[in-house]
Amino acid sequence: MKPRAVVFAYHNVGVRCLQVLLARGVDVALVVSHEDNPSETIWFGSVASVAAEHGIPVITPADPTSEALREAVRRVQPEFIFSFYYRHMLPVGVLALAPRGAYNMHGSLLPKYRGRVPTNWAVLHGETETGATLHEMSAKPDAGAIVGQTSVPILPDDTAQQVFDKVTVAAEQTLWRVLPALLAGEAPHLPNDLAHGSYFGGRKPEDGRIDWTQPAQRIYNLVRAVAPPYPGAFTEQEGERFIVARARLAPLGSEAASGLANLPPGLHVSDNAFFGVCGDARAIAISELWHVRDGNSVAVAPAQFAQLTHCPRHS
Incomplete structure (x- = not known):
C-alpha cells in the first residue's frame, strides 16, 4: 500500500x-x-x-x-x-x-x-x-x-x-x-x-536601496542578491529612480576603474557606459540600467540617463 x-x-x-x-x-x-x-x-x-x-x-x-x-x-x-x-x-x-x-x-x-x-x-x-x-x-x-x-x-x-x-x-x-x-x-x-x-527575516523592496559609500564588493553582492526577477537594487538621482539590473565588478587596475577613481560615489557615465563609483574608490560596470516611473521599469541608455539627471558624461 x-x-x-x-x-x-x-x-x-x-x-x-x-x-x-x-x-x-x-x-x-x-x-x-x-x-x-x-x-x-x-x-x-x-x-x-x-x-x-x-x-x-x-x-x-x-x-x-x-x-x-x-x-x-x-x-x-x-x-x-x-x-x-x-x-x-x-x-x-x-x-x-x-x-x-x-x-x-x-x-x-x-x-x-x-x-x-x-x-x-x-x-x-x-x-x-x-x-x-x-x-x-x-x-x-x-x-x-x-x-x-x-x-x-x-x-x-x-x-x-x-x-x-x-x-x-x-x-x-x-x-x-x-x-x-x-x-x-x-x-x-x-x-x-x-x-x-x-x-x-524577510526582505522588502526598500532593502534594495544602494548606499554608494559602501565598498564595491558589498554593493555588487546586493545587486546580485536582488537582481530581476526580484525587485532589484536601486538608486535615486535628481528625483529619478534607477534599478541596476545587471553589472560586474570593474577589475582592479582596469582603465575604466582608474579613470573613475577621483569621482564621488554614485552613478556616472563614462565613454558612453554606466559605472557606479563606490566608497572604496572601486567601481561596478553597469551593463543594464532601468528607469522606474509610474510603477514601470524601462531600460535606459547613457544619453537618456544624462538628460533625466543632468549628469555630466566623463571621458
Missing part, C-alpha cells in the same frame, strides 16, 4: 519535489498551496497546475492556523506531511496529524540561513556555497533534525535567481536520495545545531 501524504507547496521547489514524491510512488492525497499574488512577478512554476494534471485536490487557504485547514488535513489521514517552499509556518497541531512525521525542504545548508529568502541572504553575504536541506518540522522555524542535504556552489557573478535554480535541483536530488529510507523508517535524523547557525 502506498504511503499517504499531504503536501504544502509553492514555487519551483514545490513543483519539483511534488513530482519526486509522485515518481517515488507516494499517494499525495491533498496539496495545500497559495493563490498567486497579482502584484508579484510570477516567474516560477505552478504547484496547483501539477497537482491538477495528476488529479490531486488543491486548496489555497489564507490562514494556515484555521480549523478548516486542520480538518481538511485530518480528513485524508496522512502518514506524512511535506512542506516545499510553502510560505507559512505550520501549526504544531497540523504537524501532529502525520504519525510518521512532517518534513520541510529549506533552501540553505542548515543550520545556516534559517528563516526567509535564504538564497538571497546567502548571495548578499558573499557566500561561496549554499544548498538544500530536508529536515523535520517543529515549533521553531527550520529547527528540526536534518534528514539530508545537498550543497551547490555560488560563483562570484551568480545572481540570486541563478543560485535558486541550483538550489531547486539540490532540493530535488536531496528528496530523491533520502525518500526511500524515509518511507521505510530508516532515514537518519541528524542534529540541527542552532547555536552554530543563523536566522534571517
